[in-house]
Amino acid sequence: AELTYVRGAPAVQLRAPDGAQATVLLLGAQVVSWIPAAGQEQLYFSDRAHLEEGKPVRGGVPVIFPQFDQLGPLPKHGFARDRRWKLVRAEVGGDDALAVLHLGDDEATRRLWPHRFDAELTVVVGGARLDIELAVEHPGPADARSYSFTAALHTYLRVREVEEASVEGLGGLRFRDKVRGVEDWEHRHRLTVDQEVDRIYFDTPKPIVLHDGRRRVKVENQGFKDAVIWNPWVEKTASFDDMAPTDFRRMLCIEAACIEEPVTLRPGEHWWGRQTLTAYS
Numbered sequence: 119a120e121l122t123y124v125r126g127a128p129a130v131q132l133r134a135p136d137g138a139q140a141t142v143l144l145l146g147a148q149v150v151s152w153i154p155a156a157g158q159e160q161l162y163f164s165d166r167a168h169l170e171e172g173k174p175v176r177g178g179v180p181v182i183f184p185q186f187d188q189l190g191p192l193p194k195h196g197f198a199r200d201r202r203w204k205l206v207r208a209e210v211g212g213d214d215a216l217a218v219l220h221l222g223d224d225e226a227t228r229r230l231w232p233h234r235f236d237a238e239l240t241v242v243v244g245g246a247r248l249d250i251e252l253a254v255e256h257p258g259p260a261d262a263r264s265y266s267f268t269a270a271l272h273t274y275l276r277v278r279e280v281e282e283a284s285v286e287g288l289g290g291l292r293f294r295d296k297v298r299g300v301e302d303w304e305h306r307h308r309l310t311v312d313q314e315v316d317r318i319y320f321d322t323p324k325p326i327v328l329h330d331g332r333r334r335v336k337v338e339n340q341g342f343k344d345a346v347i348w349n350p351w352v353e354k355t356a357s358f359d360d361m362a363p364t365d366f367r368r369m370l371c372i373e374a375a376c377i378e379e380p381v382t383l384r385p386g387e388h389w390w391g392r393q394t395l396t397a398y399s
């Protein structure tokens with residue numbers, strides 16, 4: 119592991135002995151590149167992304183904490199994604215390379231959200247796998263109030279052409295559709311995308327598989343009970359200043375999330391959730 123810069127922004131570069139690589143920005147602890155051993159780039163990272171503190175970075179795996187979307191009084195998607203995290207360690211262990219980053223509360227976060235917290239993001243890369251784990255601890259003191267949060271790993275997977283890709287593993291699940299403002303049950307075995315999609319699928323017990331030509335990416339979530347599928351399509355993308363107008367064709371978000379049942383922590387308690395991505399063909 120080595121410290122590096124991505125378009126001028128400080129980052130840590132992880133290289134496993136087998137050649138698998140991942141790049142993690144200190145800004146947001148955001149993974150912006152993942153190349154499995156003997157593989158290709160698996161993540162979408164916008165050429166027009168802003169890379170400044172205080173602004174979200176378009177692409178990779180934004181860490182959403184302590185609020186998903188606008189489901190509460192905080193800024194959209196909380197504050198963890200546009201702050202600078204601290205690198206705790208980066209090392210090669212066995213067949214994997216690993217980095218741990220930390221974000222704690224400070225005056226600015228307490229002004230938005232009056233709680234103490236220690237958030238840790240662990241990224242492990244090796245072989246065909248990328249593991250991203252978010253752990254949050256309520257450090258106390260013992261007489262502090264408990265608090266609740268929602269969270270997500272807002273993974274932007276790269277695809278060759280989104281209309282030719284499909285997502286398997288959501289059939290039979292209940293979802294909330296933000297575009298139509300309704301709740302429904304998924305009857306399709308394979309989801310395809312040919313318009314704006316913004317859905318939260320609840321209670322997703324099985325792996326979700328992205329099909330992109332012969333390429334597959336398996337998404338397995340632990341601790342995160344919900345999954346979000348998002349593609350902004352033409353109009354929404356046109357409203358973004360950090361994404362090229364046709365780039366919605368190059369990406370599909372499959373997010374690990376904890377939304378319907380927020381996590382509640384009492385002093386001294388902790389929670390963790392993990393997303394494991396495996397690329398194969």
Ligand code: TA6
Nearest residue numbers: 174187194195296316346348373
């Ligand atoms: O995860 C889906 C979502 O909440 C969408 O509603 C969409 O707005 C997206 O996240 C991206 O949000 P952002 O603030 O990064 O533009």
